[in-house]
Amino acid sequence: MKFKTDFLTLIAVVLAIFCSRANALDWYYNPSFNYTERYTNNLRLLASNIKPAPTTMFISTLSPTLAMGYLEDDSELNTSFNWNQLLYHEQSNLDFSEKLANLNYLFKGEKWIANLAASYGDQATLGSESVQLGITGAGNVAIQVARYTRTLAPSLTYKIDEKNTLNLSGSYANTNYGAHPASGLGFSPYKSSQISLTATHAYSERLSFNLTGSYNNYNAKNNLASSCNYFRLSGHTLIIDPNNPLPCELNYNQNSDTLNAQIGVNYALNETWSANASVGLRETISHTIETFSPTAYGRFNINGSATTIPDSTTQGKTYAIGIVHNYEKGSISFNGNQQLSPASTGTQQNITQFTSTASYNLSETISTSITGSYLVSDTINSSTVTNASVFNRTLTSITPNLRWQWNEDMFLQLNYTYIEQIYTQSKLAATSDSVQLQFIYQPPINRQVK
Template sequence: MKIKTEFLLPALVLFSNHCQAFDWLLQPDFSATERYTDNLRMQITPTRDNLITTLSPGLLLGYIAENQELKTSFKWNELIYHGESELDFSEKIANASHQFNAERFKTDLSAQYAEQSSINTQLDPEGSGNLQIQVPRTTRSVSPGITYNLTEQNAVQLGYNYVDVKFDTTESLADNLGFSDYDNQQFSATFIHTYSERLSFNLTGAYSKFNSSNDSSNSRSFITFIPAPPFLVGLNQSRTTSYEQSSTTLFYQAGLQYLFDEQTQFSLSAGMRETENRTRYSQIVTFNPEYPPYITNPEPTEINDTSTASGHVFSANLTRNSEWGGFTLNAGQQLNPSSSGSQQQSTTFSANLRYNLSERWTTGVTASYLMSESTSTLNNNSNISNNRTYTTLTPNIRWRWTPEINLELSYSYRQQEFDALGQTAIGNNLQLQFSYQPLINRQVK
């Protein structure tokens, strides 16, 4: 399924009401980051350390009207790896969102186009954890939704999400499942009941379809010995490999949201999922020329696997903000599309604490834990398993130099372990970031 978004923004602008007053948004920003890491590729035994400079200009454009708003953002990340220029990369990220509010309903639409570095994205829940090489990753996504108020207390939400991810792999990486292209689409419906000003309940049902593929073809030439009659021969070996997986999943869950006070909010949802996976793996090897009975083409290898899996889905969040700072606690388990060649069940825990030392100084700490497991029995084979855990701990301190300029110093501890390897990779990062966002007044039309 291909969805083009080139004409998304012009179409949204045409729907605007020219009789309304607009607040036009124009907000440039810039940041520069210096990062030192002793294990960029998260290897068991690191081979070198790295110093990385990132220059990031950005721009926010859009408008805000009485019943609608449009925001578009553009970000350019220029990544410079000192001493390893082959890793240098230019990331381009564009986002667009539009919201429209009527008396009984509201609509929202968001879209993204991103060209990103695999080293910056493969540790995410949607990544495979493979950082051994720099591979361009292109993401396209679109997500429309509508909410209709049935009564003052009841509402229905309908949503759709589509994402397409492709890797610009070389021939040597074409059969590496850690850089598999995929697309995923999800349809969802949610019923919301507002019990009181503080308490609301929701019921959600969703259906998703995931497709992943990885095809490769390579050849090599070599010389080998034939025993009868004894002589050396030159051969060409061709290998064609194909991997495909398609999955369908049905989700259903119930949840609630409770507002303790103006500063504290709690939300919880839990449910089940049913997933069906269909996986095909094939490999064909040919020799040219053949020398029977010593050198012949082997029988093609083909594995077809169908499996079903059920699991829990849940999410919990507790957020509190106050004059002294704030904190956020999150826990969840969900099914994610992944570049590992199959969907991954991700169990996550995270915590964030922020404390205001003064009007200008802020300190904090962030911790996260990710456990990622494949839902396919073929992908859980010990030879190709991508099950992993990833842990981070990041304390930081920020100084607001002026209303427009901020400086932030942070340290990050990272730890990753793959089940198939049974060994742990550890990395340490030290980062200094300068950010500048000029204060520009909106122009009212």
């Protein structure tokens, strides 16, 4: 893909620009390897009465990774290249080779910090759209489709004085999908871009306030070849008749603009307790066009017609809260947030999520943790035809974890995950149990000063 070439070119340009200062650079390279064996009794998180039936399966993942970059007093460059080979033992047709690349460049001036982050991902929807990831996609993992993601995120932070800073940041994400059955399963390519400005005031060493304003644009386009098969011809009129369908196509385009304003506070009670909270309001205006293109039916040919759904405006709240307590042998944290998130359904989702994690070090080499999460996902500004609201859902998960540091370079990690997902419109419920064993080899970072 063109972006893959552009991404590698970006890395080469950044390296070429800053290699002229090589005498002062501390270069590093850090290879690592991760082997994962996972068992699941419901791979696609299907309800028990849905066909095909839930699949019990063992999945092996081989993941070599190479991280490279340099560290300097006023700048650093970090890149990573990761390859995940997924092997599905009972269904080899699902095997997939995932490729991921990340770049992050940071430069510090006397009063400002500039940062540039970029990424490329060639993944499978059974992983990248997985409900375990929470807000990514629609929680629709009924089929496996290639998912291509490209992101770019520059930011600039300026220190006005000892107490006040300004941060200007932007982000761009482009997500496309490989070929898949056109059955309205909700995989719509989309682009999402955002620009935001944050002002922060440090009232004291422990207390600070921030104010953020942002603008976001979301655009999704798709061609759903079988989404309007319930139409038929009566004379020269197209009418709905599910028993006598006329094949046709639906071209879908939604464009949404969102303005958001948010105020927040950060407070450190002491060295072990800290908290943050923010509240805000958003307004989203969506413009949707759907074009029907019926195919020939007998001796009749029908011209396509475009339907412009009236612009819709919705208001909503955004908030976030976080509490962290660190103690001698572990930590406890709680996070909650409500935000608007781009989705693969061709529209956006209003995500409300609460997560709590507790960790404890049993010894110098063995640690354990448990994470619980509750998520509510609601579609906003859904088209009446594509009806992306069928993906509205609630999801509850709990994951206990045991980690053993075998030696300085090697780790073993054992996870169990229980998931319950309920689609609120259809009332379909599904549960999943997964057990995962990971072997992680990560030698110390190798550095070479030139």
